[in-house]
Amino acid sequence: MSSPEARPTLRIVSGSPTPEELAVLTALVTAAGSGSDEPVEAPQRGRWNDPAAMHRRALLPGPGGWRGSR
Numbered sequence: 001m002s003s004p005e006a007r008p009t010l011r012i013v014s015g016s017p018t019p020e021e022l023a024v025l026t027a028l029v030t031a032a033g034s035g036s037d038e039p040v041e042a043p044q045r046g047r048w049n050d051p052a053a054m055h056r057r058a059l060l061p062g063p064g065g066w067r068g069s070r
Contacts, residue, residue, distance in 0.1 A: 010022075010029065017025070047053065 010025065012022075
């Protein structure tokens with residue numbers, strides 16, 4: 001059985017890169033293609049800067065209402 005000839009993944013179109021340049025290019029392409037397909041979750045934001053926290057609650061009249069308004 002003869003194995004089919006594999007098509008090269010990278011092809012140099014012009015110029016003559018050094019072996020070091022080819023190694024860097026191969027490392028970059030490999031690193032870029034090795035990412036996972038899982039979606040990245042957005043980080044949870046803290047509530048310290050939530051604009052809704054700036055709104056006051058309704059003031060309830062009655063005993064203890066003044067202390068509960070904070």
